[in-house]
Amino acid sequence: AQKITQTQPGMFVQEKEAVTLDCTYDTSDPSYGLFWYKQPSSGEMIFLIYQGSYDQQNATEGRYSLNFQKARKSANLVISASQLGDSAMYFCAMREGPAGSYIPTFGRGTSLIVHP
């Protein structure tokens, strides 16, 4: 079974608008961490934001926020005020506790294109 599911292969958004990228996860471990990474066309993986399973508040980093719904096992990334430079692949990842050996597991990614 997929541990991380990103159901949107591709998304389009107008510049300056907000966009939500979906991510659902599957784990039975009570301790886990959720991450989002950005991969521009140049190929490097850039860390964006982190959410811990015990964190009470949703994580925010600048224009990035994570809509964490623990009961639904979802960790959607919200990008506000999209910019042309946000066009990239976005990967959701999870790091589980002892049962998962703390290894980051990645989803298949969502391609985001920002239109001017």
Next chain:
Amino acid sequence: DSGVTQTPKHLITATGQRVTLRCSPRSGDLSVYWYQQSLDQGLQFLIQYYNGEERAKGNILERFSAQQFPDLHSELNLSSLELGDSALYFCASSQQGWGVLNTEAFFGQGTRLTVV
């Protein structure tokens, strides 16, 4: 710049050959992860080293091996290469690889391997 250095950036080689990919982690990071990214499989975890010792294995073929040296740099050896081994190989490092969930992995720029 993530601080993780991978060499070479590009590698073209023939089937049946052997190659070595090198990774220098961020200063102070003890844990190194290797990932393979291909179009059809996404980002697949291969192997993890922590302070010189192998800690976890993922979907790593027997033709592949890795090691982490006393100076903490790591090498991934790929032998008897096949066309299907063509992919982007990432190295990532984090400060701690065990017992810590909220430490993100910092990725190198990857080595793009093309097997012809």
